[in-house]
Amino acid sequence: MVPRVFTIRVPATSANIGPGFDVVGLSLSLHLTLTVTVPATSQDSPYQPPSLTYSGEGADEVPLDAYKNLTTRVALYVLRCHQVKYFPSGLAIHTKNEIPFGRGLGSSGAAVIAGVLLGNELGQLNLSTERLLDFALMVERHPDNVTAALVGGFVGSYLKELDEEASEAASVPLSEVLPEYPLDAGEDWGLNPPVPPFGIGHFVRFGWSQSIKAVAIIPRFELSTAKARGVLPTMYSRKDLVFNLQRLAVLTTALAQSPPDPELIYEAMKDRVHQPYRKALIPGLPEVTSSITPKTHPGLLGICLSGAGPTILALATDGFEAIAEDARTIFKEQNIEIDWKVLEVVGGSMVHDVIAETP
Ligand SMILES: Nc1ncnc2c1ncn2[C@@H]1O[C@H](COP(=O)(O)OP(=O)(O)OP(=O)(O)O)[C@@H](O)[C@H]1O
Numbered sequence: 266m267v268p269r270v271f272t273i274r275v276p277a278t279s280a281n282i283g284p285g286f287d288v289v290g291l292s293l294s295l296h297l298t299l300t301v302t303v304p305a306t307s308q309d310s311p312y313q314p315p316s317l318t319y320s321g322e323g324a325d326e327v328p329l330d331a332y333k334n335l336t337t338r339v340a341l342y343v344l345r346c347h348q349v350k351y352f353p354s355g356l357a358i359h360t361k362n363e364i365p366f367g368r369g370l371g372s373s374g375a376a377v378i379a380g381v382l383l384g385n386e387l388g389q390l391n392l393s394t395e396r397l398l399d400f401a402l403m404v405e406r407h408p409d410n411v412t413a414a415l416v417g418g419f420v421g422s423y424l425k426e427l428d429e430e431a432s433e434a435a436s437v438p439l440s441e442v443l444p445e446y447p448l449d450a451g452e453d454w455g456l457n458p459p460v461p462p463f464g465i466g467h468f469v470r471f472g473w474s475q476s477i478k479a480v481a482i483i484p485r486f487e488l489s490t491a492k493a494r495g496v497l498p499t500m501y502s503r504k505d506l507v508f509n510l511q512r513l514a515v516l517t518t519a520l521a522q523s524p525p526d527p528e529l530i531y532e533a534m535k536d537r538v539h540q541p542y543r544k545a546l547i548p549g550l551p552e553v554t555s556s557i558t559p560k561t562h563p564g565l566l567g568i569c570l571s572g573a574g575p576t577i578l579a580l581a582t583d584g585f586e587a588i589a590e591d592a593r594t595i596f597k598e599q600n601i602e603i604d605w606k607v608l609e610v611v612g613g614s615m616v617h618d619v620i621a622e623t624p
C-alpha cells in the first residue's frame with residue numbers, strides 16, 4: 266500500500282441562534298484538526314494497532330484508545346458499514362483541538378464529522394455530502410451542529426420523517442452504532458452495525474452579511490448537552506411556538522442584509538423554547554441577554570445562548586470588547602469566570618493531502 270498523510274479540518278459551530286432550536290447552525294473560526302498518517306505496509310508485516318496523540322482543548326480528558334475515542338469510533342462505524350473491519354495497520358492520528366468541550370460550541374459535532382470524514386478517507390469510500398451527513402446523524406441525532414460543521418456557513422436543516430423500517434434503523438442506541446471494542450472482543454454487532462437509511466437530513470445555506478462577527482463569551486465550566494436537553498419540556502404552548510417561528514423566519518434573512526438592522530435582529534434572536542428552561546443551569550443567562558442590547562452597546566445585533574450553553578453568542582458589527590467585558594461583570598456577580606473570543610463565520614470541513622517536500 267502507498268503511504269499517505271492527510272489533514273481533516275472541522276470548524277466549531279453555534280447551534281440555535283436563539284429561536285432555531287435543533288434547526289439552524291453557524292460554523293465558527295475555531296477548528297478541530299486531525300493529521301492522519303497511513304504508512305506503507307507489506308502484507309507480511311504484523312498488524313499494528315492505531316496510535317492516537319492529542320493536543321489542545323480536552324487533552325486532559327479525551328481517550329487515546331481508538332476503540333473508545335469518539336472520532337475514531339465514528340470512523341470505524343463508517344468503515345464497518347462498508348465491510349472494512351479494521352483500521353489500516355500502523356495508522357497514526359494527531360489531533361489538535363481549539364474547540365472547548367461541553368461549552369455549546371459544537372465540540373462533539375466536530376468530533377463526529379471528523380470521524381465520518383476519517384472513515385470515508387481510510388476506506389476510500391467517496392461518499393457524497395448527503396451520505397456523510399446520514400452517518401453523522403446516526404450518531405448525533407440533532408442536525409444543527411453537524412450540518413454546519415460539514416458544509417459551513419449559516420445553515421438550516423431538517424430530519425426527514427422516515428418510514429417504519431428506516432426509523433427503526435435510525436433509532437438504534439448509540440452504543441450499538443459505535444463499536445467500542447476491537448474485533449477480537451467477539452461482539453457480533455460491532456461487525457455488522459446498522460447502516461443508516463438514505464436521506465435522513467436535508468439542509469439549505471442562508472446568506473450571511475460579511476460585516477457580522479460572533480463574540481463567544483465562554484464561561485469556565487462545562488455543561489453537557491445531554492443535561493441541558495434533560496431540562497426541556499416535551500410539550501409547548503401554541504403561543505410560544507408561534508413566537509419562535511415568527512422570529513426564526515425573519516432571522517434567516519435579516520442576517521444576510523447589508524447593513525444589518527440591529528432592532529430587527531435583536532428581537533428576532535429571542536427564544537421561548539429552550540433558553541428559559543436552561544437558565545437554572547447557567548446563572549446570569551437572563552441578565553446577560555436582557556441587559557446587553559443594541560441601545561446600550563452600539564454595534565450589537567443580537568444575543569443568545571450558543572447551542573446547549575453555557576457559552577453566550579453575541580452577533581455584532583462593532584463594540585466587541587464592551588459587550589464581552591459587560592457580560593464578564595454580570596457573570597462575575599454569579600461567581601463565574603469567562604473567556605471571550607471574536608470569531609468569524611467560516612467555511613465547512615476540508616480534507617487535504619500533505620505532500621512531502623523533496624529534499
Ligand atoms: N475532539 C474530540 N474527541 C473526542 N471526544 C470529543 C471531542 N470533542 C468532544 N468530545 C466529546 O463530546 C463531549 C462534549 O459534547 P457535548 O455535546 O456535551 O458538548 P458540545 O458538543 O461541546 O456542545 P454543544 O453540542 O452544545 O454545541 C466531550 O465531553 C467529549 O466526551
Ligand SMILES: N[C@@H](CCO)C(=O)O
Binds near residue numbers: 280409410490493573
Ligand atoms: N440544538 C441543540 C444543540 C446542542 O448540541 C441543543 O440546543 O440542545
